[in-house]
Amino acid sequence: MSKIKSLAASLLVTATFLPAMALAGDVVTVTDITGREVEVEVPVEKVILGEGRQIYFTAALDGEDPFKRVVGWRDDFEKADNNGYHQYLEKYPEMADLPTFGGMKNGTFDVEQAVALQPDVIILNLDAKVATEEGGYIEKLGKVGIPVVYVDFREKPMENTEPSMRLIGKLYGKEDKAEEFIEFRASEIAKVTDKLAAQSDLAKPVVFVERAGGYSDDCCMSFGNENFGKMVEMAGGINMAAEIIPGTFGTVNPEQIIASDPDQIIVTGANWELYVPGGNWVGVGAGADPEVSADKLAGLMERPGFTGVKAVRDNNVHAIWHQFYNSPYQFVAVQQIAKWLHPELFADLDPEATFQELHDRFLPIDYRPGYFVSLNSSK
Incomplete structure (x- = not known):
C-alpha cells in the first residue's frame, strides 16, 4: 500500500x-x-x-x-x-x-x-x-x-x-463508428427476427446448448435465459435449459438431457490448447479445420446423456465458436443458429457472408472460415 x-x-x-x-x-x-x-x-x-x-x-x-x-x-x-x-x-x-x-x-x-x-x-x-x-x-x-x-x-x-x-x-x-456498428448489428438480427415474427404457425425445436463441451470431463455446462440461451430463442428455438438454470450460466445433468430429448444440440468451442492440452473441446474458430472439428464433435456425442437422443439420431448436432458469447459479434451466431433450426425458412440467409462483411467493414484482419460446423451435411 x-x-x-x-x-x-x-x-x-x-x-x-x-x-x-x-x-x-x-x-x-x-x-x-x-x-x-x-x-x-x-x-x-x-x-x-x-x-x-x-x-x-x-x-x-x-x-x-x-x-x-x-x-x-x-x-x-x-x-x-x-x-x-x-x-x-x-x-x-x-x-x-x-x-x-x-x-x-x-x-x-x-x-x-x-x-x-x-x-x-x-x-x-x-x-x-x-x-x-x-x-x-x-x-x-x-x-x-x-x-x-x-x-x-x-x-x-x-x-x-x-x-x-x-x-x-x-x-x-x-x-x-459505434453507431454504424450498432445499425449493422440491428439490421442483421432483424433478418432473423422479422422473418420469424411473420410466421403464424412456427414449430420451435427444443435445443440444448452445451457450454464449452469437452473442456472438462464434467457434464454439462449450459445457459439459462441469457447469452446463447437468448440467442436460441431469438433464432426460433426453445432453450432446453431455460427452466433449469435460473440465471445466465449453470449446469444440467445427463439425465435431464435424456428426459428432454432435444431436437437440436449446439456445442460451443474454441482452440483451448493452452487451457486443456489435447482436450476433447471442439476447436472451432478462425481458420479451424472443419473435418477435425466435426470428428471431435461426433466424439462428444458418445458420452452418456447424448447417445440415443433425437438430435444425435437425426445428426442435428452443431458446434459454434464459443467467443460469440463474449463479444459484440453475437448477431452472427443468431443467424447461424436460425439457419440450423429452420433451414428451409432461412435458405437464403448466409451467416458466413455476414461475418465476412463484419470483417470487411469494421475489422483489421481478414475473415477466415472455421467458426461453425455441423454433423448434418445438409446444414
Missing part, C-alpha cells in the same frame, strides 16, 4: 505541473453499464483492457490500428481464443510486448503496475464487478485519477451490447 500511495503522490504532483496535458481533451461524464456516472477525459489515449478479448470491440472501432491506445490487457486472449490471438499476432507482432495483467476475480490484478502505465481509463467486464468492489480497486485507482468503467457482452449481451458499444465509442472518440 505504501508503494501505491507513493506512486499516487508522484503522479498527482506531476499532473499539477502539466496543466496542458489535462486540457488535451474534454472531461465528460459517462454512464457505464451498471449505471455508475464516471468522469473521463475523452478521447482516451491510453486504455487498459480488463480482458484481452476486449480487443473484439476495440478492433471494431479502432480498425485502422486496434492497439494504438492499449497500454495493457489481461492475459486471457491467447488462452481463450488461440486461433484469433495468433491471427492478430501475425499482423500486429508488437502486441506480444504489451504488459499483461491477472484478473480481478482471482485477485491477481496488479494495481501498482496499472498505475505505472498511467491509463486514461480501465475497461472492465461486468462479471468483474463484485471482485473489483470487494478488493477496493475503484477507490484505489480513483485516488490517482484513473477511472474505471464497466461494459457487458456476456451477462446480458442482447440488452447491453448497444449501450456498451456507445460507451466505448464515446471513450474512443468513435461515436459515429
Whole structure:
C-alpha cells in the first residue's frame, strides 16, 4: 500500500505541473453499464483492457490500428481464443510486448503496475464487478485519477451490447463508428427476427446448448435465459435449459438431457490448447479445420446423456465458436443458429457472408472460415 500511495503522490504532483496535458481533451461524464456516472477525459489515449478479448470491440472501432491506445490487457486472449490471438499476432507482432495483467476475480490484478502505465481509463467486464468492489480497486485507482468503467457482452449481451458499444465509442472518440456498428448489428438480427415474427404457425425445436463441451470431463455446462440461451430463442428455438438454470450460466445433468430429448444440440468451442492440452473441446474458430472439428464433435456425442437422443439420431448436432458469447459479434451466431433450426425458412440467409462483411467493414484482419460446423451435411 505504501508503494501505491507513493506512486499516487508522484503522479498527482506531476499532473499539477502539466496543466496542458489535462486540457488535451474534454472531461465528460459517462454512464457505464451498471449505471455508475464516471468522469473521463475523452478521447482516451491510453486504455487498459480488463480482458484481452476486449480487443473484439476495440478492433471494431479502432480498425485502422486496434492497439494504438492499449497500454495493457489481461492475459486471457491467447488462452481463450488461440486461433484469433495468433491471427492478430501475425499482423500486429508488437502486441506480444504489451504488459499483461491477472484478473480481478482471482485477485491477481496488479494495481501498482496499472498505475505505472498511467491509463486514461480501465475497461472492465461486468462479471468483474463484485471482485473489483470487494478488493477496493475503484477507490484505489480513483485516488490517482484513473477511472474505471464497466461494459457487458456476456451477462446480458442482447440488452447491453448497444449501450456498451456507445460507451466505448464515446471513450474512443468513435461515436459515429459505434453507431454504424450498432445499425449493422440491428439490421442483421432483424433478418432473423422479422422473418420469424411473420410466421403464424412456427414449430420451435427444443435445443440444448452445451457450454464449452469437452473442456472438462464434467457434464454439462449450459445457459439459462441469457447469452446463447437468448440467442436460441431469438433464432426460433426453445432453450432446453431455460427452466433449469435460473440465471445466465449453470449446469444440467445427463439425465435431464435424456428426459428432454432435444431436437437440436449446439456445442460451443474454441482452440483451448493452452487451457486443456489435447482436450476433447471442439476447436472451432478462425481458420479451424472443419473435418477435425466435426470428428471431435461426433466424439462428444458418445458420452452418456447424448447417445440415443433425437438430435444425435437425426445428426442435428452443431458446434459454434464459443467467443460469440463474449463479444459484440453475437448477431452472427443468431443467424447461424436460425439457419440450423429452420433451414428451409432461412435458405437464403448466409451467416458466413455476414461475418465476412463484419470483417470487411469494421475489422483489421481478414475473415477466415472455421467458426461453425455441423454433423448434418445438409446444414
